[in-house]
Each structure stands twice: as structure tokens, then as C-alpha cells.
Amino acid sequence: MTDGMAPLLGPALGLSAILFSLGVAGVLLRRNVIVLFVCIELMLNAVNLTFVALAQLHGASGQVMVFFVMTVAAAEAAVGLAIILSIFRHKQSVDLQNINLLRG
Amino acid sequence: MTEAVFWVLAIVAVATASMCILSRSAMSAVLWLTATMLSLAAIYVLLNAEFIAAIQVLVYAGAVMVLFLFVVMLLNLGHATTDMRGPAAVAATVVIAGLLAIQLFALWTYSPERLAAEMTQAPQTGDPATLFAAGQAARRAAVEHGVVGAVAAPLFQVYLVPFELTSILLLVAIIGAVVLAKRKI
Numbered sequence: 001m002t003d004g005m006a007p008l009l010g011p012a013l014g015l016s017a018i019l020f021s022l023g024v025a026g027v028l029l030r031r032n033v034i035v036l037f038v039c040i041e042l043m044l045n046a047v048n049l050t051f052v053a054l055a056q057l058h059g060a061s062g063q064v065m066v067f068f069v070m071t072v073a074a075a076e077a078a079v080g081l082a083i084i085l086s087i088f089r090h091k092q093s094v095d096l097q098n099i100n101l102l103r104g
Numbered sequence: 105m106t107e108a109v110f111w112v113l114a115i116v117a118v119a120t121a122s123m124c125i126l127s128r129s130a131m132s133a134v135l136w137l138t139a140t141m142l143s144l145a146a147i148y149v150l151l152n153a154e155f156i157a158a159i160q161v162l163v164y165a166g167a168v169m170v171l172f173l174f175v176v177m178l179l180n181l182g183h184a185t186t187d188m189r190g191p192a193a194v195a196a197t198v199v200i201a202g203l204l205a206i207q208l209f210a211l212w213t214y215s216p217e218r219l220a221a222e223m224t225q226a227p228q229t230g231d232p233a234t235l236f237a238a239g240q241a242a243r244r245a246a247v248e249h250g251v252v253g254a255v256a257a258p259l260f261q262v263y264l265v266p267f268e269l270t271s272i273l274l275l276v277a278i279i280g281a282v283v284l285a286k287r288k289i
Contacts, residue, residue: 005216005232005233005236005239005240006105006215006239007106007107008107008110008150008151008215009215009216009219010211010212010213010215011110011111011114011212012110012147012151013211013212013214014209014211014212015114015117015118015147015206016211017209017211017212018118018121018203018205018209019117019118019121019140019266020204020208021201021202021204021205022118022121022122022124022125022201023121023125024200024201024204025125025197025198025200025201026124026125026173028189028193028196028197028200029125029188029193029194030125030187030188030189030208031187031188031189032130032187034130034132034133034134034172034175034176034179035125035130037172038124038130038133038134038137038172038285039124039125040226041137041164041168042121042124042140042268045140045141045144045164047257048144048148048156048160049144052148052151052156053151055151055153055239055242056151056152056239057216057219057236057238057239058221058238058239059238059239059241059242059258060242060245060254060255060257060258061238061258061262061263063153063155063156063255063257064259064262064263066153066156066159066257066271067156067159067213067255067257067259068263068266069158070160070163070164071274072272072273073164073168074163074167074168074274074277075273075274075276075277076277078169078278078280078281079275079277079280079281079284081171081172081175081285082280082281082283082285083284084175084179085175085178085179085284085285086284088179088284089287092177094130094179094181095187
């Protein structure tokens with residue numbers, strides 16, 4: 001009975017761990033703002049995988065949470081990309097080296 | 105059989121995610137991430153979340169990634185030189201991300217039995233079948249009401265207020281995006 005319950009729980013959690021770490025590595029490694037954004041989406045996807053994996057045991061609430069995470073991610077992408085567009089209009093660059101207005 | 109399919113998809117997901125963070129141009133990074141998202145959608149099907157898999161393809165791999173591609177094409181960055189940070193930052197990245205991966209990777213060993221044992225915190229191990237009754241109920245609901253109905257019931261009953269707040273969030277995001285991206289309003 002328990003074998004058929006959630007056979008892929010551990011591997012799915014491990015996979016999401018790898019994907020999240022890859023997202024963190026990308027954020028630390030790159031200077032292109034758009035690629036940084038892409039890496040943040042990768043981390044959000046890794047968290048979604050965790051929710052779906054545990055929803056096998058804890059009911060459909062986990063899948064509802066994935067729904068909300070996707071909504072927030074879509075809103076974040078729209079606003080963030082608009083910010084990138086307006087920064088590019090000022091600086092003609094998406095490299096973090098050139099975006100240092102807040103540096104004292 | 106299911107496990108073999110899962111492992112193939114997992115390898116595809118990790119490989120495409122690695123290419124995403126290592127590829128030189130922003131364009132190919134976005135396209136590699138789309139491949140990661142599609143393989144994740146297939147994994148969701150294996151994890152009994154068919155509705156979420158469909159949403160993943162429609163919203164994430166469809167809408168959000170198209171938005172990214174639009175912006176990349178709009179900025180017209182051309183063949184940019186590499187934007188990797190220097191060797192010191194690469195070393196720091198390997199240490200930080202490696203430690204994080206090692207810590208999170210402990211989740212690999214979790215099974216429903218171990219999770220049940222840790223949740224009860226009693227000397228005797230809890231029975232997963234009784235402790236995770238909600239999961240079984242959700243699976244029965246999926247059989248009775250369909251995979252969409254099983255997600256819709258909690259969404260429109262327990263989580264109705266957050267669901268309505270989501271619409272306000274999206275409205276604010278639309279207005280914010282227009283205000284930020286438009287030259288003159």
C-alpha cells in the first residue's frame with residue numbers, strides 16, 4: 001500500500017534540490033539581468049516541483065499552492081521585465097556592472 | 105517503467121538547466137529554460153498532477169517564456185560577449201551552490217514511511233496510510249471528479265479569498281508593467 005503511495009517522492013525532492021542549486025549558481029555567476037531573471041524562474045520551478053511531490057501525500061492543497069506561485073511568478077516577470085526595459089532605455093545595457101545607481 | 109521515464113526526464117531537466125546557466129546569449133538561456141519547464145511538466149504528470157502539468161505548459165512554457173523572448177528580442181543585444189563573473193566569483197559560486205545542493209540533497213532519502221515517522225515524533229513509527237489520508241482522498245477525488253475538479257474544489261472553497269486577491273495582484277502587475285515600460289503616459 002505504502003509503496004504505491006508516492007514512489008517518486010525522494011527522487012523528485014532530490015531533483016528539485018539540484019534545480020534550485022543550479023538557479024542559485026546562475027544568479028551568482030551571471031551579470032546579464034535577463035539571465036538572472038531566467039535563473040529566478042528556474043528556482044521558482046524547483047519549488048513548484050517540491051509542492052507537487054508532497055501534494056501526493058498531503059492532498060490537493062499543494063497543487064493549489066503551485067497555482068498561486070505561478071500567478072505571482074507571472075506578475076513578477078511582467079513587472080521585472082518592464083523595469084529591465086526602462087533601465088535599458090537609460091543605460092543602453094543590461095549588464096549589472098553598468099547598473100550601479102544605488103552604489104554609494 | 106514509471107521510474108525509468110522519471111530518470112530520463114530528470115536527466116533532461118538537469119542538463120537543460122545547466123545549459124541555461126552556462127549558455128552565452130540570453131536568447132539560448134531562455135530557450136534552454138523552456139526545455140527544462142517542458143520536462144518538468146512531464147514529471148508533474150508522473151506525480152499525479154495532470155492539471156498542473158497543463159498549466160505549466162500553457163502559462164510557464166507558453167506565456168511567461170514568450171514574454172522573456174519578446175524582451176530579449178526587443179532589446180536587440182546582438183552577439184554579446186560573455187557575462188560570466190571573474191574566477192573569484194566562480195569559486196564562491198561553486199562553494200555556495202555546492203553547499204546548498206549538498207544540504208538540500210538530503211531530501212533524496214525521504215520516503216513516505218520516513219516522513220510519517222518524523223511527523224509523529226513518537227517512539228513507534230506512524231502508519232503512512234492513515235497519516236497521509238488527505239493524499240489518498242485527493243486521489244479518490246481525482247477519480248470521481250476528474251483531475252481538474254480535484255484541484256478546483258480546494259481552490260474555490262478553502263482558498264477562495266487568496267484566489268480573489270490574485271486577481272487584484274494581476275491587475276496591479278498589468279498597471280505597473282504599462283507604467284514602467286511606457287515612455288510617456
